[in-house]
Amino acid sequence: MIDVRCICAIGQRGQLGLNGRLPWEGNSDALFVEDVTRFFAITMGHVLIAGPKTIASVPDFAFRDRTIDVIRSHEAPEAVLARYPGRRIFVGGGISVWNVYAKYIQHWDVTRLPYDGEADRWFDPAWLVGGPLRT
Numbered sequence: 523m524i525d526v527r528c529i530c531a532i533g534q535r536g537q538l539g540l541n542g543r544l545p546w547e548g549n550s551d552a553l554f555v556e557d558v559t560r561f562f563a564i565t566m567g568h569v570l571i572a573g574p575k576t577i578a579s580v581p582d583f584a585f586r587d588r589t590i591d592v593i594r595s596h597e598a599p600e601a602v603l604a605r606y607p608g609r610r611i612f613v614g615g616g617i618s619v620w621n622v623y624a625k626y627i628q629h630w631d632v633t634r635l636p637y638d639g640e641a642d643r644w645f646d647p648a649w650l651v652g653g654p655l656r657t
């Protein structure tokens with residue numbers, strides 16, 4: 523079985539994104555800073571695939587020590603995943619990406635942060651059981 527995972531962070535009600543960024547971006551409280559540090563530590567040396575908006579918000583330094591691939595909707599998920607035999611692949615979002623790739627993800631690492639403000643992107647718990655586009 524290929525090693526396909528997800529690591530993400532959500533707010534108290536599943537907030538994921540706001541205006542193309544993390545909703546809590548700029549919050550320098552320890553829990554938020556630790557979460558970002560942990561994301562880069564866990565994905566280091568591995569493959570991160572994600573949609574164009576998510577990758578646009580990845581800082582330059584992160585491209586040095588992991589493989590980052592902007593994936594597009596015209597690409598078949600099986601073909602994308604087959605590019606990285608033997609590698610650990612993190613599916614980094616966004617929403618429509620997780621809708622399609624959820625069924626391949628065998629390990630979810632979700633941090634629930636103490637944020638309860640607005641959002642325009644939301645976590646869907648159905649992803650944890652391979653949905654919502656399960657076939």
Ligand SMILES: NC(=O)c1ccc[n+]([C@@H]2O[C@H](COP(=O)([O-])OP(=O)(O)OC[C@H]3O[C@@H](n4cnc5c(N)ncnc54)[C@H](OP(=O)(O)O)[C@@H]3O)[C@@H](O)[C@H]2O)c1
Nearest residue numbers: 530531539542543544573574575576593594595615616617
């Ligand atoms: N909290 C977190 O952990 C976390 C993690 C990731 C993202 N986010 C947030 O989420 C937001 C960005 O996500 P987003 O959903 O707006 O945009 P996105 O990252 O660009 O992802 C969606 C895009 O992925 C592309 N895509 C690639 N493969 C696809 C497939 N098989 N099926 C469907 N679409 C596919 C599509 O673009 P094309 O049709 O143009 O190819 C689609 O519009 C930001 O606010 C970001 O900060 C938060």
